[in-house]
Amino acid sequence: MPVTVNIVVAVDVIAALSHRSPEGSVHMMDDGPLPGRNQGTAQLITWCQPGWQINWTVQQVDLQTPAVIRGIRFGAAPQRIAGSLPFAEDLSETFVWSGIVPPDVVPGLQYRYAIDIEMARGSNSILTVDTASLVVPIPCDVETSK
């Protein structure tokens, strides 16, 4: 049965812009059938299986501030170049960040990813959170929620 896991990245935009760091201003949560570890932190570990769909959304804690996900990069993917975007013709386009876990993922290994969150525009507008990961559990290694 296809399973969807939603990962919400809650951002306190004013705090993130003030301190230029995800520390204390980014809180990630997922709702998968196997609850992830470190819920509410920037170090979320989300359990998944090949074939599952993962959706990422951002939610501003201070509602009237703008925040969008500008990129999600795994592993050795090219470093984000400031201002460049994967496909957008103009900066005002937004994207949906969803994908299927591929079949060749190695169980037990942490697939770290980086999320670029853009808040307003300018030299300090992009916050990168690179401490979360996806993991396929090794059979008989399924943890109960902590």
Added chain:
Amino acid sequence: MSGERLRVMVVVDVVSALASESLDDAVWLVGSEPRGGSTGNGTRHLQTTVAVGDELLWTVMSLECEAFASIEAIRIDPAYCTVTSGVYEGTDIRYWLGTVRKNPGKAVVPYGIEFRLGSRRDVMTLSTPDLPSITGGVAP
């Protein structure tokens, strides 16, 4: 009070200022005009016409209601205008009060504003030459 009280509301887009690390395009001034004659109302270049004995009252307003903004200092030539700050009784919401000591006449006296925005530790300052100002030319 012998003169008029002129209000200046300083509007700040806190998120834009923090994201661009600059107050350019993120600050606008709106002033009351009991005397008339102000120019640049609604922009950063508000030029307020004043006379000796007038009081200028500055308050800050952030565009995003959840964002903290505060004026930390108003920097103006004290020969023309001396400033003090006060708070609304029972709160820590601050205002700045300037008393006009000398009529600027045809001269344009610029003033700088320092802000504390969000939870950023350093203040942010309006940069020259793009500053608001006061001018005279009005009979006291």
Added chain:
Amino acid sequence: MTQQQMGIVGIVDVDVAFETGTLKGCSYFFGNGGPFGSTGLGTDHLVSVVHGTSWSDGSQAAQQILNLVIVGVTSLPTTLPRNYAHIQAALSSSRRAGESRAVLQVVPFGTRVLLDQTGHRLSGRGVSEDDDVAQVPPIVTDITGEAVEQQIIFPAQYGSPDLVNGGWYWSATIATSRPGIWTYTLHVLLQRPRAGADVSAEWERLTLTCDASLDIRNHPMRNGFTGAGIGFLPMELQS
């Protein structure tokens, strides 16, 4: 559905509006869409850019909401509690009664209390021309115009659930399926105490209108990983 809220702030010089009978030239609107293409900031006609997105079947992919607040140019800061005037009235009454420490006394419901711009209570009797009265914030009584008639925006008035900071504000959800420039009209009620009259009896009232526009843009929603539809995640291990 992801949601983006936008704030619009309007500052009106209430005294000038009463004298000229129009909001043109004495109202100043701002939004935080400046970096995203909004224009007219600091003028009486704001054009807010709204970036909508839609799925391939045309349905709206994200929700845009507009929140509107209007104040007078000499109004008290909006960061003060809405009932600040009543708190000040109660404190000043108790001081006059000789209390050594401030004790809040009940101010009769419906009492109009006037403060000056630094938050001090005015005499409470007549209002003179020289009094530095903090302008009572204008009230938006309606939002009309083609944007409403064409169902581009769905405005409604809300009361804040916060009893201390409570007050009315307007909010509108925006349908972004029809790109273009759509105008809406704000109906604004201005009020001020009539100079010389007993404060509790006479107020001048004036309803004026002011136009603003929405520049609706619509982009198709695409997948950030593939640029098109959904696919496999590009999962790689870090080296």
